[in-house]
Amino acid sequence: MNAAKNPDAPLLLIEGLSVSLPASADRRHAVEDVSLELGRNQILCVVGESGSGKSVMSRAILGLFPSRHVQPSAGRIVFDGEDLLQATPERLRELRGNRIAMIFQEPMTALNPVLRIGAQIDEVLEIHRAGDGPARRARVLELLAAVNLPDPQQILSAYPHQLSGGQRQRAMIAMALALEPDILIADEPTTALDVTTQAQILSLIRELQRKKGMGVIFVTHDFGVVAEIADRIAVMQHGRLVEQGSAAEVLHRPQAAYTRSLLAAVPSLTPGPKRDFSAQPVVLGVNGLNKSYRSGGGLFGGKGRSVDALAGVSFSVRRGETVGIVGESGSGKSTAARCIARLIEADSGQIMVEGVDIAPLTPRALRPVRRRMQMVFQDPFGSLNPRRTVGQLISEGPIVHGVSAASAHARTLELLELVGLERRAAERFPHEFSGGQRQRIGLARALALEPAILVADEPVSALDVSVQDQVLRLLADIRNRLGLTVLFITHDLRVASQVCDSIVVMHKGRVVESGPVAEVYAHPAHAYTQALLAAVPGRQWGNANEARAAAAATTAP
């Protein structure tokens, strides 16, 4: 729409951009001396772990800063011959949405919950004075159709909560594209989505970008996604640009050590060496587990809706084995874990722990059994009581079960060393630790009771990829050393392939397929498993990456 003044000039030029942080922050710049170019008809992926400054950098283009203490201190952002850092707020408002559009990570919070989808997209058109009422309405319908939303008429009058996560993200994209911008900035647009939805959104962004010839800045932490979509890649660490280049160069011949370590940390889809457990006894057996949730009804006597979170879930885990439950959100995998740990009550079914059905036990009778089965939680920030020291957190379990305070404390120090933390950590509070360290503390707490079975509910999904790698290695190491049986819940098929011996695939509360990882991955029998595997981002590149890593390993001394 907006013809170029000079067809050879880059669409967007960032030169020596620095964004300073307030004096109290742990570093001086959120972004330091970053220079980047975005060409026409190009997707530039900005990759980095949390705290790398990638989001601040991408938002700076639109003049969006998280607070008035975080402001650009040097550099230029040139768009169409104009330095955006010098632009007035009025000028920026004209550009936003119109020439440069943005989509966000969480479509639920980025859409206004009390306005209909149609009205929200229409508003964008209205603000930038694009046509009269009927013309705008026709345009909104066209946009909704363009992002492949089924039944645009109905979506038009729907509220955000009535759409699924993927549909909301499509609506967001429709809104961003309403005025045919030259540049689309996408800040982790698929991170909150399920893997199959993510694959659809990625191909949609790719398709629309080609059709409109847009420049796209795609911010992400996931190298799989990068491999799927990038033309060019910029890698950021601690606010600095460590490497940039074409997708092929960076993915296959990374120069910077940091990029290499990030790539190496991406878990492989090829399962590890096979371990045989057929001779071992079953220590955890789940038989016909059911759980349904009722919603609605209530005050006005309407008919409540009943959702089966678990419908006849059965599987078994042998001693020493690691079984993964994989599935997307709403598949019931977390509900299953919590039912098995008796944190929520199943409606019916057997939970056999070392030969005893724990489902009918009263809370009091259950307590001694609990020490045989321990849980590691997903959220490294929410799962540790902020008011207690790490030492108290770890030693409390044994003390509750009658171990003397002195020996519990001694054991705590051993456990801290086992999970790779210093003994001094016992005196400190959880907020003094990073996410990965907190997961180690959570693991130490679970191990303190010397359980036979460990139930890990998405223990690494909140962590950066390099930290995730470390925690997974630690988990595997401890599992092998202590002979633990592990039930590992994850949505990430890459992680599952590295950790698990066999997997159980769940979909809408049912087990659709189960078996040894290698077999299920090589010959998925169920259509849903096939779809899940096909949707894993960056499969092609992943295979090449592994081949390269294997080659490097054999040539290394």
Added chain:
Amino acid sequence: MNGGIQRFLRHRPAVGGLTLLLLVLLAAALAGVLYPGNPFAIVGQPFQPPLGEHVLGTDALGRDLAAGLLHGARTTLLVGVVATVIATVAGVTIGGLAGYFGGRLDNLLMRFTELFQTIPFFLFAILLVAVLGASIHSVIFAIAVVSWPPMARLVRGEFMAMRNREFVQACVSLGMGHTRIIVLHILPNTLSSIIVTGSVMVATAILIESGLSFLGLSDANTMSWGFIIGSGRTVLRTAWWICAVPGVAILLTVMAINLVGDGLNDALNPRLRSL
């Protein structure tokens, strides 16, 4: 916790409030030293204006207002603090149990709480004192009875939110009993809200006590600020200071407590500050 103290000290109005509150405490502590003997004793001519023979003048019966003010500070603070402690213990217990266990117990306890909230609290306090007889104990009891419901509702909300946090689930899976989880894990995390609400509750309790004494529904043998105002209200136009002196004292004390409450809120709940 040190961070909390620093944040509190940076909050200027709160430090002002704390200073004022310390002065009131000092006054209450020194009442017996500066004005030994009975504050009801007649010391001279009635209706003496302030800054004459007696610093704050005398009332309609010739009692020293300064002595009344200092001794009254004791009663006022005592009633405020004791009533708040009782109301807080009751509110935290009821709200905590309701929020933690949920379900039927929650329903039962919350309907019970609402029963108390449906009666206008001052009328309820009057009723209670009228029934129980005017003594310092029944005043404290009445104030506690009308003050606990908001505390119970607050604590219930906090407990419900905490109940589903992962660290509480971790406690359950470690095999801890309910008492341990409630007392050692959830309660410390809700303490800041309880302290903040409690501090403001002291101010409300003082106002209720003053109101009751003003209406004559207080211990006739205990000097209090409300009692002085009540005794001076008929001569407001001729001897304004009788009402004004304890009136200003109540105003400043309540304001001081509210400022301290604000400061505590900022210091203990730093997350709310950026909003």
